[in-house]
Amino acid sequence: MRMPNKILAIFDFDNTLFDWVHVWYTCFDAMMSEVEKKTDLSVKELAAEIRPVHQKHGTSEYAFLLEALPSLQNHLKRGKAAEVFEDAIRAFRKARKRELQLYPTVAETLLKIKGTGARIAIYTESQSFYSFYRLKRLGLDGVVDRIYTPPDHDLPDRFLESGGRHYSRDYYQLRYSEHRHTPLGELKPNPDLLAQIIADFGVSKEEAVYTGDSRHKDVAMAKDAGVDYAWASYGEAQDTEAYEMLKMVTHWSDEDVERERRIRERDVRADVVLDKSLSQILDQYSFSEYHQ
Numbered sequence: 001m002r003m004p005n006k007i008l009a010i011f012d013f014d015n016t017l018f019d020w021v022h023v024w025y026t027c028f029d030a031m032m033s034e035v036e037k038k039t040d041l042s043v044k045e046l047a048a049e050i051r052p053v054h055q056k057h058g059t060s061e062y063a064f065l066l067e068a069l070p071s072l073q074n075h076l077k078r079g080k081a082a083e084v085f086e087d088a089i090r091a092f093r094k095a096r097k098r099e100l101q102l103y104p105t106v107a108e109t110l111l112k113i114k115g116t117g118a119r120i121a122i123y124t125e126s127q128s129f130y131s132f133y134r135l136k137r138l139g140l141d142g143v144v145d146r147i148y149t150p151p152d153h154d155l156p157d158r159f160l161e162s163g164g165r166h167y168s169r170d171y172y173q174l175r176y177s178e179h180r181h182t183p184l185g186e187l188k189p190n191p192d193l194l195a196q197i198i199a200d201f202g203v204s205k206e207e208a209v210y211t212g213d214s215r216h217k218d219v220a221m222a223k224d225a226g227v228d229y230a231w232a233s234y235g236e237a238q239d240t241e242a243y244e245m246l247k248m249v250t251h252w253s254d255e256d257v258e259r260e261r262r263i264r265e266r267d268v269r270a271d272v273v274l275d276k277s278l279s280q281i282l283d284q285y286s287f288s289e290y291h292q
């Protein structure tokens with residue numbers, strides 16, 4: 001049987017190209033263990049303070065978390081968070097450096113697709129500041145032609161103004177991949193979002209394929225948009241300890257949790273399943289040179 005041919009490959013980022021849940025948990029846990037050593041306050045005790053900060057900033061990986069926690073203010077009288085909690089921040093960075101890796105076969109699969117002349121895009125709901133960092137560290141700046149993210153806070157400026165930070169502005173900017181925003185407040189599985197990205201490239205729906213790890217968000221969105229898809233089931237997070245922690249401190253509002261519950265009620269079947277690795281997409285679709 002002839003495989004459907006594609007000239008545009010769009011991917012979800014978190015838990016499709018790398019294990020976001022695992023990286024998040026390892027880094028967060030490493031940081032909070034150091035905070036506990038210094039303050040005798042455990043992450044369980046601090047969770048009730050952490051969650052509102054994450055909610056306020058719309059992310060569970062807010063870079064200025066420690067200085068925003070009321071229970072740590074006493075410690076922060078002695079200096080800036082970067083100094084007082086230097087060990088915690090160092091532990092976070094060390095864990096991130098060690099754990100932030102692409103899933104097996106992702107690099108070679110993306111390069112194979114790229115080598116055909118097809119275009120590659122990422123569509124993520126994580127904020128651009130954190131996604132850019134990961135795109136660069138994972139060696140995908142330039143492999144990915146374009147990354148779509150929701151509009152986010154003015155974090156990079158604050159990050160650099162705060163002083164005592166580790167890296168220069170360039171460290172957080174993309175050099176080769178192009179960045180575009182998705183419309184404010186629009187979320188997966190809204191099929192218009194995917195249709196818009198495809199239209200943005202000037203190709204037809206038939207010429208694109210979308211890949212993501214969430215059946216209820218990624219697969220449902222592609223199906224509703226009438227776009228061929230692959231379900232990256234290998235990316236479904238298995239780490240229950242990490243999930244329990246994430247639930248405790250998540251930026252999701254009660255409204256978000258309810259929305260998620262409703263999304264999950266739907267029975268979404270996926271016929272094209274990548275159960276082992278991303279490379280399986282090459283058994284399902286062929287790719288060729290992009291043209292408008």
Ligand SMILES: [Mg+2]
Pocket residue numbers: 012013014015016212213214
């Ligand atoms: Mg995902």
